Amino acid sequence: MFIKAHEGAGKLAEAEDFIKKRLANEPDASALLYAYGYCLYLLDRSSESETYLGKAVLADSGNSLALNALGALLARGKRVAEAVNYVKRAITINPGELSYYQNLRIIYSDMGEPERFVAEYRESLGESATSLKTAGYGKTVAAELRQKGFKLYSEQKPTEAVEMFSRMLVVYREIKHTPGIVAALFSLGLLYEEMGDSKLAEKHYRELLEINPNHIQAREKVRSLD
Numbered sequence: 013m014f015i016k017a018h019e020g021a022g023k024l025a026e027a028e029d030f031i032k033k034r035l036a037n038e039p040d041a042s043a044l045l046y047a048y049g050y051c052l053y054l055l056d057r058s059s060e061s062e063t064y065l066g067k068a069v070l071a072d073s074g075n076s077l078a079l080n081a082l083g084a085l086l087a088r089g090k091r092v093a094e095a096v097n098y099v100k101r102a103i104t105i106n107p108g109e110l111s112y113y114q115n116l117r118i119i120y121s122d123m124g125e126p127e128r129f130v131a132e133y134r135e136s137l138g139e140s141a142t143s144l145k146t147a148g149y150g151k152t153v154a155a156e157l158r159q160k161g162f163k164l165y166s167e168q169k170p171t172e173a174v175e176m177f178s179r180m181l182v183v184y185r186e187i188k189h190t191p192g193i194v195a196a197l198f199s200l201g202l203l204y205e206e207m208g209d210s211k212l213a214e215k216h217y218r219e220l221l222e223i224n225p226n227h228i229q230a231r232e233k234v235r236s237l238d
Contacts, residue, residue, distance in 0.1 A: 015051050042072035049214040050081050061085055071090050080112050087119045095119050107144040113152040137186055151188035154180045174203050194224050201233060210237050
């Protein structure tokens with residue numbers, strides 16, 4: 013948060029100076045080494061960043077933030093095999109951190125192999141539908157489908173948008189993520205309603221209400237369609 017706040021304020025140089033002074037007193041502190049390396053990464057000083065992120069991992073092999081940052085840095089330098097290895101190590105250590113999965117998905121996409129991420133999701137799903145790892149993969153897959161759905165909707169392609177949101181719903185059901193299921197059902201209801209299919213719209217709203225009877229908007233939609 014400290015680094016991001018300074019980045020947003022255009023004051024990364026100040027952050028760098030502050031962390032550098034702290035490091036002078038705590039040269040082996042993994043958290044400080046990571047913070048300094050990440051700051052250098054944002055400043056596009058890749059070689060120095062790799063040095064400090066590497067030191068952070070050596071100081072604490074369980075520093076998942078440093079491992080993920082190293083993955084992003086190496087991917088920037090087209091060292092994709094190493095990048096994937098570091099990000100997957102980060103996921104193993106902290107499988108509940110969604111940003112690691114997002115980073116991995118981006119790396120695969122940049123490699124021209126986006127299907128690898130979906131394949132790994134399927135593999136994880138086969139092992140356990142309720143693990144943090146499966147949820148991380150699934151939520152990332154669903155988020156991408158959601159973005160594609162909104163893009164298609166903005167391009168006035170409602171049928172294609174429905175396909176994306178339907179696929180998103182399947183993923184959320186697979187990982188048993190109730191908030192995602194509710195959001196997907198409501199989005200599909202809105203789309204079908206806009207397309208003039210009131211029966212399918214009402215079906216999705218009612219299915220949503222079976223899960224969350226207190227969903228005010230869905231209740232109002234059903235009442236208006238009756």
